[in-house]
Amino acid sequence: MNLSELNKVATAMVAPGRGILAADESTGTIKKRLDAIGVESTADNRRDYREMLFRSTEGMSKHISGVILYDETIRQNAKDGTPLVKLIEKAGSLPGIKVDKGTKPLPFCPHEVITEGLDGLRERLSEYRGIGAKFAKWRAVIDIGAKHVLPSYTCVKANAHALARYAALCQDEAIVPIVEPEVLMDGDHDIDRCVEVTTWVLKETFQELFYNRVVLEGMVLKPNMAVPGKKSPKRAAVQEVAEKTVRMLKACVPAAVPGIAFLSGGQSDEEATAHLDAINKLGDLPWRVTFSYGRALQAAPQKTWSGKTENVAAAQRAFNHRAMMNGLATLGQWKADLERKAA
Ligand code: 13P
Secondary structure, eight states, rough: OOHHHHHHHHHHOOOHEEEEEOOOOOOHHHHHHHHTTTTOOOOHHHHHHHHHHTTOHHHHHHEEEEEEOOOHHHHBOOTTOOOHHHHHHHHHHHHEOOOOOOEEEESSSOEEEEEOOOOTTHHHHHHHHTTTTOOOEEEHHHHOGGGGOOOHHHHHHHHHHHHHHHHHHHHHTTEEEEEEEOOOOOOOOHHHHHHHHHHHHHHHHHHHHHHOOOOOGGGGOOOOOOOTTTTTTTTOOOOHHHHHHHHHHHHOOOOSSSSEOOTTOOOHHHHHHHHHHHHHHHOOOOSEEEEESSSSHHHHHHHHTTGGGGGHHHHHHHHHHHHHHHHHHHTTOOOOOHHHHHH
16 A cells, blocks of 8 residues: 555645535436436436536636546546546546445344445456546445434444445555545434434444554545534534534544545535534644535535526536635635625
8 A cells, every 4th residue: 555645645635725526426316406407317417517517617626626426427528528537637636436335224223224335346446546536435324313212333333344444445446535424414413412423433433444454644534513403403503513523523533634524414505614614713623624515515506507508607606606615614714705795
């Protein structure tokens, strides 16, 4: 393993002012997104949509350090025949690839899932590396559930183990792993319950990473923030989210990890930006802290585009705007005023 190369890529992924665009929706998920804007989910339409994002020059070159792709996308060419991977590289961004195969029910653990995809992973990583992937992503999903019944020990342990096996394989194949243990925002739990479960999940994850000999300097962590469940009657202020998130992460994430890139997880665009900004405003963090957003970067351009050629420029402006807002948030320099001015 060439640790200095892995560390160089991981550091570039979390460079100041920049973050990651998660454009790795599976065929089923992207269909839902396209259905919502009245666009048929064909391979060409999926390509056109993503090509539009990757050609958003301003946002891509200044604020997007890397793009997570889906298997179909990493193999696609732009309309003019240029591989999409080359478009991303030309914009000064790193191509990455989602390598998990999604979730399946976990036996004897009702309502819980395990992420699959370890079989044949070494060979797939090696192929993706040949196509140009510099980093990979694997998402584990943990549900808090109602009445504090979940998660089960089985679910936390099995998912942490799979994440660590994946991360070790990535590093052995010269690819930087994004380790994503997502504690879902679904439910009516309060922020403190989110902290309690996320702390457990992160501790198990780093324990398994250690047992599997993953080198922390050559990975990026993609966690959820400490937030209340979507249906919780007890909302949390931006400052409370920032302080509880940082306290939780400091207790769980070794300083050897170069960077943390949050998922947005169903927060609104502006919430995701405001929270990231408040976290960075706290300062004195042992790691770089940035974004790896899917919905919070794409909801606005998707709506603006709605599948119409005449909307492409406006959709790219919407994407550039979100990329810039989140870029500022990585520096703790975002202000709500900047959103109003753009509106
Ligand atoms: P969201 O930001 O929409 O949660 O997506 C990020 C992601 O890549 C989830 O795996």
